[in-house]
Amino acid sequence: MEPWTEFEEAVKPHLKHVRTYCGYLTSSKWEAEDLLQETLLRAFKYYRDTGLLRHPRSLLYKIARNLQIDAHRRRHSTTVPLDEALLQPHHDPDYISVRGILEWMSEHLSERETEMLLMAEVFDYTYQDIADVLHCTVPAVKMVLHRSKNALRKRGRPQDGASAAKRGRSANRKGAPNPFTLERWTTSLMTGER
Known part of the structure; x- marks a missing residue:
């Protein structure tokens, strides 16, 4: 059997899912097909x-995502030093709430736990996709997600200043991510691009 035929047989069952994923990543049917x-x-x-x-499906998802990220970077290729970019204000009204939730999550979860939770719950990655991207096993992903969700459920979202002050004393057991990581997560959530 020649390579193209073997390849075609391997990817054929996944084409519908990958086509849908490409449609999700792009703004038009034509761009999705390209x-x-x-x-x-x-x-x-x-x-x-x-x-x-x-x-095959994980590989195709990863390739599509990376191609779309590369295309986005080419379209928006303005280079700004990192220090300057972090100081620039965002004008989207949702920025504050998205950033606040991410900061709250990062007070209770490690960077890896937060990353996995965002990939699973926001960007709809499969367990296998998360394991491939983060170089771990599927059972490890399941365990981390289960533990992370339970930890956040137990803590609940703080509602008032008193609980915020109390949270300030006991929070950050996991170590806060650096500002660049928080900014990357915030931007990813607001743009829908990981």
């Missing part, structure tokens, strides 16, 4: 070069 075609070409090149295609 992204799908480019994704398939890159995946085939990878398969031809390595001979490996163990998790």
